[in-house]
Amino acid sequence: MGETNQPPPPPVAAPPPMMPMQPMMAPAVGTGAIHPPHEQFHHLAYCVHSNPSWVQVAALAFLHYLVMLGSTVMLASTIVPAMGGNAGDKARVIQSFLFMSGINTLLQTLVGTRLPTIMNASFAFVVPVLSIAREMDPNDFTNNHLRFVHTMRTTQGALIVASILNMILGFSTVWGAYAKKFSPVIMTPVVCVVGLGLFELGFPQVGKCVEIGLPMLILAVIVQQYVPHYFSHIHERITFLFERYSLLLCIGIVWAFAAILTAAGAYNHVSLKTQLHCRTDKSFLMSSAPWIKIPYPFQWGTPIFTAGHSFGMMGAVLVAAFESTGAHFATARLAGATPPPGHVLSRSVGLQGIGMFLEGIFGAPAGSSVSVGNIGLLGLTKVGSRRVIQISTGFMIFFSIFGKFGAFFASIPLPIFAAIYCILFGIVGE
Numbered sequence: 540m541g542e543t544n545q546p547p548p549p550p551v552a553a554p555p556p557m558m559p560m561q562p563m564m565a566p567a568v569g570t571g572a573i574h575p576p577h578e579q580f581h582h583l584a585y586c587v588h589s590n591p592s593w594v595q596v597a598a599l600a601f602l603h604y605l606v607m608l609g610s611t612v613m614l615a616s617t618i619v620p621a622m623g624g625n626a627g628d629k630a631r632v633i634q635s636f637l638f639m640s641g642i643n644t645l646l647q648t649l650v651g652t653r654l655p656t657i658m659n660a661s662f663a664f665v666v667p668v669l670s671i672a673r674e675m676d677p678n679d680f681t682n683n684h685l686r687f688v689h690t691m692r693t694t695q696g697a698l699i700v701a702s703i704l705n706m707i708l709g710f711s712t713v714w715g716a717y718a719k720k721f722s723p724v725i726m727t728p729v730v731c732v733v734g735l736g737l738f739e740l741g742f743p744q745v746g747k748c749v750e751i752g753l754p755m756l757i758l759a760v761i762v763q764q765y766v767p768h769y770f771s772h773i774h775e776r777i778t779f780l781f782e783r784y785s786l787l788l789c790i791g792i793v794w795a796f797a798a799i800l801t802a803a804g805a806y807n808h809v810s811l812k813t814q815l816h817c818r819t820d821k822s823f824l825m826s827s828a829p830w831i832k833i834p835y836p837f838q839w840g841t842p843i844f845t846a847g848h849s850f851g852m853m854g855a856v857l858v859a860a861f862e863s864t865g866a867h868f869a870t871a872r873l874a875g876a877t878p879p880p881g882h883v884l885s886r887s888v889g890l891q892g893i894g895m896f897l898e899g900i901f902g903a904p905a906g907s908s909v910s911v912g913n914i915g916l917l918g919l920t921k922v923g924s925r926r927v928i929q930i931s932t933g934f935m936i937f938f939s940i941f942g943k944f945g946a947f948f949a950s951i952p953l954p955i956f957a958a959i960y961c962i963l964f965g966i967v968g969e
Contacts, residue, residue: 583921584920584922585921585922585923585924586875586923587653587654587655587874587875587876587924589924590926590927591922591927596924596927596930597930598784598787599783599920599922600927600930600931600934601931601934602784602916603657603913603931604935604938605787606786606910606912606913606956606959606963607640607657607910607913607931607935608637608949608956609912609953609955609959609960610660610912610956611633611636611637611659611660612633612822612956613744613953613956614636614660614662614665614905615629616629616953617665618669618904618905619632621668621669621672621673622668622672622675622691622904623672623677623680623683623684624687625684625827626824627827628687629824629827630827630829630942630946630949631834632903633824633945634828634834634940634945635834635903636660636903636905637936637939638834638901638936638939639894639897639903640657640660640932640935641932641935641936641939642897642932643658643890643891643894643897643898644929644932645929645932646658646890646894647891648925650886650890651886652884652886652887653883653925654867654870654871654876654925655923655925655927656863656866656909656910656914656928657909657910657913657928657931658894658907658908658909658910659908659910660903660906660907661859661907663858663906663908664698664855664906666855667851667852667854667855668694668904670848671690671697671851675689675690689843691840692839692840692842692843693842693848694848694904694905695837695839695899695900695902695904696842696844696845696848696849696899697844697845697848697852698896698903698904698905699842699844699896700844700849700852701849701852701855701856701895701906702856702894702895702896702898702899703892703896704856705859705860705889705892706889706892706896708892709885709886709887709888709889709891710886710889712881712882714864714884714888715880715885716881717881718864718884719881742961743957744956744960745957745961747816747953747954748817748952748954750800750817751796751817751954752955752957753958754793755790755954756958756961756962758789758793759785759786759959759962762781762785762788763782763786763962766785767785783922786919790955794819794955797817797818797819797952798819801817801818801819816952816954817952817954819952822946822949822950824946824950825946828943828946829943830942831941833940834901834902834939835901836902837902838901855906856892859891859908860888860908862908862909862911863887863888863908863909864887864888866909866911867879869911870909870917873917873923873966873967874923874925891906891907891908894907895907912959912960914966914967915963915965915967916963918966918967919962919966
């Protein structure tokens with residue numbers, strides 16, 4: 540066989556020179572990692588784990604305190620007179636509510652869901668509390684104060700027993716197993732009901748003093764929605780201040796306006812009901828609140844336990860648990876967090892039961908749930924920082940102990956708070 544001529548193989552190109560290996564940088568993880576919130580959540584300035592400066596934290600924490608204070612005063616103004624209490628009793632009830640709100644908020648933000656939620660006295664307890672109050676015949680007591688104390692003791696006993704239901708549902712993980720069935724189809728109407736179901740605290744209360752409530756509502760909308768866009772062409776810092784602290788500015792302006800109307804005698808010849816809603820000196824909280832008063836266990840006396848009242852209170856406890864569950868999903872959305880899983884919700888409901896148990900011991904006549912108005916404030920300020928909520932508990936506990944200072948802010952006319960809720964509740968429902 541003859542040899543065949545094979546073409547020579549093509550030359551092999553030399554490999555490119557090896558570049559020096561660069562060390563691989565592992566992504567930062569853990570609580571110390573820096574996650575720019577603008578890259579993750581475009582609708583937020585600060586998410587759950589990111590914090591503004593301490594000056595901004597203090598200002599926003601005080602604003603959260605004012606928002607929850609309004610609903611606290613509204614609730615106390617509804618149930619305390621029906622129970623036979625006077626202005627001094629209402630001041631002490633408000634102090635108890637504030638003190639326990641601070642404790643329960645710390646429990647939830649440190650151990651519970653760890654979301655930026657404020658726990659506050661729930662209006663779900665109005666019906667059972669008023670039912671207990673109506674059963675107390677005034678003829679059986681020598682004065683209204685004794686009737687109030689007896690009603691408080693009965694309410695405390697019912698709340699202590701009913702709180703055990705939430706502890707069982709939460710710590711037995713029954714609530715978490717039930718929460719796993721929550722889907723967007725189920726949670727969307729729940730969140731809407733939580734946000735829009737409290738509108739009776741908004742527009743109807745505004746109408747009780749239109750000359751104060753309506754200017755507050757209009758001013759808050761204009762300053763929040765339109766003024767920042769106008770000043771955006773002038774200076775970015777001014778826009779930032781209006782977007783973040785517009786509610787504080789509006790409250791101060793309208794509160795001063797109400798004080799001027801009161802001093803000028805605009806309400807001297809109107810009905811007592813109008814004076815209570817419009818005047819800045821008709822709440823009698825400043826004169827009746829003690830300078831220093833620390834809420835302590837069984838301050839009204841030994842609780843009275845009755846089966847019928849306890850079962851009635853259990854209904855309100857369950858409603859508060861549903862409210863808080865829906866509110867946690869709304870908070871997660873507005874604060875840039877993932878929706879809470881079932882075991883977290885179960886732990887939160889169990890801690891909510893512990894909080895109600897403590898409220899019954901410390902003399903708060905109603906249990907607590909997540910404050911819906913403060914959730915709306917997260918969306919309005921675009922700050923979902925958990926630190927802001929934790930610092931706000933310092934204001935709650937401080938003003939609950941130093942009663943005169945707390946009563947000064949609690950004397951803000953309720954239509955001002957109602958106008959704020961008209962905006963905040965709508966943000967949650969959205």
